[in-house]
Amino acid sequence: MIAATAGALVLLAALGDCPEDAATLAAEADSLVAAGVPRPDTASLDRARRLYRRARVLAPSPAYSLRAADLACAAGDEEECGDLLSEAAETSPGSLSTSDRLVLARRAESRRAWRHAIVQYRALKSSAPDVSLASWADAQVRRLEIEEEAQAIPAPAAVPPPEARLALAEARRALAAGDLPKARERVGIAQRLAPGYPEAALVLAGLETREGRVPEAIRAYRETLAADPNRVEALVGLANLLWDEPDRAAKEEALSLTDRAAASRPDAPSLLRTAALRWAEWGDAPNALSRLDAYRRRVGPEEKRTTDSLRETLARRVDAALSGAVPPEEAEAPELSSPAVDEWKVAQAYVRRGDAASLAAALDHLREAERRDPTFAPAPELAGAVYEKQGDLSLAQKAYERAIAADPARAATYDRLAFLLARQPGKETEAVEAWRRAEQAGSSEAPFALAESAVREGRRGDALALYRRYLAESPGGVHTEEVTRSIARLESRQRQGRGALGAAAAAFLLAAAFLAFRRFGGRTFAEWIRANPARAREARPVVGRLRHEVVKHGGLLLADATKRLSEPDAEARGRTAALLQSRLFGGSGARGLLAESADAFERLRVLAREDGVRLNLERKDPLFSPIAGGCAILRRLERPLSRIAEDGDADPGTVSRLERAADLFGSASGAGISRALDDASSTIVRRSDLQGILEAICAEKGLDPCPALEWKGPELAVRIHRADWETIWRNLFGNALDASSREVRLGVFSELRRDAVTGAPVARIVLADDAARPLTSDMIRGRGADRGWGIVADLLRRSDGSADVSPAPAAGFAKGVVLEVPAVEPEAPA
Secondary structure: OHHHHHHHHHHHHHHOOOOOOHHHHHHHHHHHHHHOOOOOOHHHHHHHHHHHHHHHHHOOOHHHHHHHHHHHHHOOOHHHHHHHHHHHHHHOHHHOOHHHHHHHHHHHHHOOOHHHHHHHHHHHHHHOOOHHHHHHHHHHHHHHHHHHHHHHOOOOEOOOOHHHHHHHHHHHHHHHOOOHHHHHHHHHHHHHHOOOOHHHHHHHHHHHHHOOOHHHHHHHHHHHHHHOOOOHHHHHHHHHHHHOOOOHHHHHHHHHHHHHHHHHOOOOOHHHHHHHHHHHHHOOHHHHHHHHHHHHHHOOHHHHHHOHHHHHHHHHHHHHHHHOOOOOOOOOOOEOOOOOHHHHHHHHHHHHHOOHHHHHHHHHHHHHHHHHOOOOOHHHHHHHHHHHHHOOHHHHHHHHHHHHHHOOOOHHHHHHHHHHHHOOOOOHHHHHHHHHHHHHOOOOOHHHHHHHHHHHOOOHHHHHHHHHHHHHHOOOOOOHHHHHHHHHHHHHHHHHHHOHHHHHHHHHHHHHHHHHHHHHOOEOHHHHHHHOHHHHHHHHHHHHHHHHHHHHHHHHHHHHHHHHHOOOOHHHHHHHHHHHHHHHHOEOOEOOHHHHHHHHHHHHHHHHHHOOOOEOOOOOOOOOHHHHHHHHHHHOOHHHHHHHHHHOOOOHHHHHHHHHHHHHHHHOOHHHHHHHHHHHHOEEEOHHHHHHHHHHHHHHHOOOOOOOEEEEOOOEEEOOOHHHHHHHHHHHHHHHHHOOOOOOOEEEEEEEEEOOOOOOEEEEEEEEEOOOOOOOHHHHHOOOOOOHHHHHHHHHHHOOOEEEEEEOOOOOOOEEEEEEEEEOOOOOOO
16 A cells, blocks of 8 residues: 555656646646657657556556557557556456457466466457457467466476386386395385386285285385376276275275276276275176176176176166265476477377377377477377377377386386387287386386296296286286286196196195184174174174074073993983984974074174175184084084984083083183174264364354363263264254353263163263253154254264253253163173
8 A cells, every 4th residue: 555655656757747647647648649640759658657647546447558658669668568458357248359359368478377368358259340350369278278277287397316116126126026025125226216106006016915914015006006197007907996985985995996997998898897896895786787788798608607796796786777767295206307298288288188180189299299308208108109099009109108218217108119019910929028127117017927827838837926926016917817817827727747646745735724723714793893892783693692692692602511421321311312303403393502603603794794894703703613613513513412312321521521511611701792793883982072072063063161060970981883882973063052041051961770671771961051952752753864863863863872851960951861871781890
C-alpha cells in the first residue's frame, strides 16, 4: 500500500499540472497519438503512456488497461503490454481481442507457463473469426498439452558407474553360491555408488524376500519400479508380497500390479491365471472370468481342463449377479543430465497417447534427441519400443542396438532386444547371444531364457544351474512356478540316471523334507486367530464343543474305562469295552467322539483356508496336537475293543494305549485354547483409553476444555473387537457432547455380572451424563444402523451385547446409557 501511494505521488509530480479527470487525461493521450499518425514520435508516445497511467489510477477500467496495453506494445514494451492485457482479462475477460489473446498466449509460452497459455489458446479458438485460425489455435493447444505432460515426466536415472556394476556382479555370484551376507554387502555397495540403480534394487528385493523381510523387500521392489516402471520381475514380486498383506489397500494394489504384469508379458499366460485367481478370491467374479477366459485362449487343452471347474463357478457367480441386477528417507537417484532429456520427455508424452499420429510425432522428437546427444540411451530405446508398436521389427532392432552402444549397462535394453529377436524365425542364435549379453549386464530375466535354451540343446546340468540361479535372484518372479516344475523334472531325470542308490537317497531326502513340512509347516491356531481376530466369533462354538465333547467328556470316559478294564470281572470288562466302542466310534445313528473331533478340526481348517492360511493343528500346534495324538491312538483300538467286548479278555497293551490317550486328553489345555480366543477378540476397558477417545472427540468439535471422565469400578476385558469398541465410544461421547449446550459431566461405572442361566461373565458398563435432553431405549434401538445410536446398537448386537437407558447411577447425573457385553473370565489369583 505504501509503495503504491509513493508511486502515485511520483506519477503526479511527473505529470505536473495535468487535469485530474480520467476521461480528459485519456482524451489528451489519444489526441497526442492521433497527431502522430501513422506513427507518433517517441516523446508523444511516452507522454501518452504516462497520461493513461494517471487515468488508470484515477478510474481503473478494462478499456483504459487495453488502450494502455496498445501503447506499450507500440513502444516495444512487451512486459508492460502483457501485464496490462492480463489485468484487463481478469476484470473483463470478454473485452480482449483475438490479437490480445495471442499476445498473452505467446507471453505465457515464453515463460513455460503451459497451463495459462492453453487457456488463452482455447479462448482464442472459441472467439476466432474464421475456421483456419480456430484450427491453428486447436493445434497449439494439443502441442502445449504434450509439453505440459512432458514436463511432469521425470528424467531417467544416471548411468551406474563401473564400480557399481562390478559390485552387483559380485553380489549375484554370492547369491548363487548361497552366501547371503556377502550378497547383501555387495548390493549395498552398488546402491551407495549408484542410488536408484534398478538392477541392484531388484537383487536386493529377492534377497529380502528369501530372508522373510517383507517390508524391506516391498521397499526394494518399489525402488526398482521408480527407476523402471515396466520391469515385470518387480511388478510380479511386489504383487506377490502385497497380496499376502492383510489390509485391503495392499491387495487392491496387488491386483493392479498383477494386471500390469500380465498386460506387459503376453508370452506368460500364467500371469493371467494368477490374476484370475486373485480377482476370484477378491470376490470380483466378472473381472476374474475375463482374465481366466484370456488365459484359456492362450493355453492348450490340458491347461484348460484344469480350470474348467473354476470357470463354471465364476460363470455361475456372474449369472447370479446379473440376475439380481512412510518409509525412511533415502538418497535420491541423480537424474541423467543431457540436452536430449526435454525431447525424450515430449516423446514419452506422445507415446502414452498411442495413436498412429502421436507415435510418428514421438519418433520425430526421438530423432532430434539422438541428434542432440548420441550417448543418451533412453532415446533409441524408446524409439525401438515405438517401432515395435508400428510392426517394423528391423528398425526396432537397430534402435535397440544403438541404445546398447550408447549405454552397455542397461539390462532392460538387452531384454527388449532379446525378446524381439526370439519372436523372429531364424534368429534363435542371435537371441541366445543377446540373452548372454543381457545376463552380463545384470538382467534378472536372462537366466531363465538361457536355461530354456540349455534344455533345448540337451545341456541339463547348465539348465539346472541357471534355473536355480533364477530362483535365488527372483524368488517371486514371473517364471517361478515354471522354473520350480522344470527343476523338479531335471532333478528327477538326474536321479534316474544315478541308479538305485542315488534314487533311494533322493527319495529319503524328499520324504524327510515332506515330513519336516508336515511337522513345521503351516500356522498354529493361536497365530491364525491373532492375525484374524474377526474369526474368533465363528471359531468359539467349534472350540467350545471340542473342549466339552472331546477334552472333558472324552478324558473322563477314558480315565474311567481304563480302571474298569483292569478289573478281574470279564463280564464287566466286556460291557466297558462295548460302551467305550460305542462312545468312541458311534452307533445307532449317533456320532462318536472321534467323528466329533475330526469334524471340529476340519471346520477350523476350513475357516482358516478362507483367510489363505493352512493350519497345522495335529503336529505343530501345542494346544491341539495332544487332542490329535489321543484321537490317533484311539482310532487304532477299534478291533482290540471289539475283541474285548466279545470275550472280556483285556490285554495289557490295549489298556496301556488307552491310558496314554487319556493322558494326552488330560494334557490338552482347554483354558489355553480359550485364552487364545480371548486374547485375539477381547479389549480391556481402561479409563485412560476412554479419556483419550473423549479428548479426540473434543478436539474434532473444537471444545476446550474437554470434560474429565469420572470412573468407578474395575477394569474389565470385554469380548468385542478393539476397532468396534472404539467406534461405539466415539458415538456415545459425540452424542453426549452434542446433547448439552454447556460443559457436560460424564462418568463411567463398570461392574462384572454373571448370566442368570449360563453363569457366563457379563460386563455392565454405564456412561452417565447430566444433559437434560431425554433419551429412551427406543431412540437407541430404532435408529438406522448407519447413524449415531444405530451404529452403537448394531455393533453391540454383532458381539452378543446390548444397549439400554437407565436412571442416573449416581447423584449429579441425569441418566445413563447401559452397555452389556460378554466379558472374559477373570484369572483366578495365584
